[in-house]
Amino acid sequence: MAAPCALPPALRKKRACGPPLPAPSGSGRLLVRLAPEHIALFRFLLEAHDNLAYFTVLERRTALLKLVFSPQRERALRRALAEMAQSLPFTTQDWPF
Numbered sequence: 793m794a795a796p797c798a799l800p801p802a803l804r805k806k807r808a809c810g811p812p813l814p815a816p817s818g819s820g821r822l823l824v825r826l827a828p829e830h831i832a833l834f835r836f837l838l839e840a841h842d843n844l845a846y847f848t849v850l851e852r853r854t855a856l857l858k859l860v861f862s863p864q865r866e867r868a869l870r871r872a873l874a875e876m877a878q879s880l881p882f883t884t885q886d887w888p889f
Contacts, residue, residue, distance in 0.1 A: 800840070801840055801841060801842055813864050816862055816863050816864060818863070819860050819861065819862065819863070820860070820861045820862065820863040820866050820869075820887075821858060821859065821860055821861075821887035822845075822858075822859040822861075822869075822884050822885065822886065822887060823850075823856060823857070823858060823859070823884065823885040823886075823887060823888075824847065824856075824857040824858075824859055824882055824883070824884050824885075825854065825855060825856050825857070825882060825883050825884075825885075826855050826857070826880065826881065826882035826883075827855060827881070828852065828853065828854070828855040830855070830880055830881075830882070831849065831855055831857070833880055834847075834857070834876070834880060834882065835847070837876045837879070837880065838872070838876070841868075841869075841872035841875075841876075844861055844865055844868055844869045844872055845859045845860060845861035845865075845869055846859075846860055846861075847859045847860070848860070858887070859884075
């Protein structure tokens with residue numbers, strides 16, 4: 793059988809419920825740059841990873857995106873982005889502000 797992280801999200805075991813996390817004081821942000829024709833595929837792949845983040849297009853012609861996410865889920869988001877980078881070329885940068 794394949795490793796759990798190699799399975800699509802729908803086939804993975806459900807996460808164990810734990811105590812609720814405290815509310816974060818703010819959102820985490822990343823910049824993502826990719827080819828404009830890959831924005832739809834990026835959205836599809838991001839949604840397939842349990843909606844860890846959402847994005848806003850800052851510059852349409854150069855496909856500069858601002859990813860917004862819960863800082864408590866940053867590690868999971870970075871793992872998801874690493875998986876996505878295997879099938880879609882893009883770069884990430886820390887939010888400069």
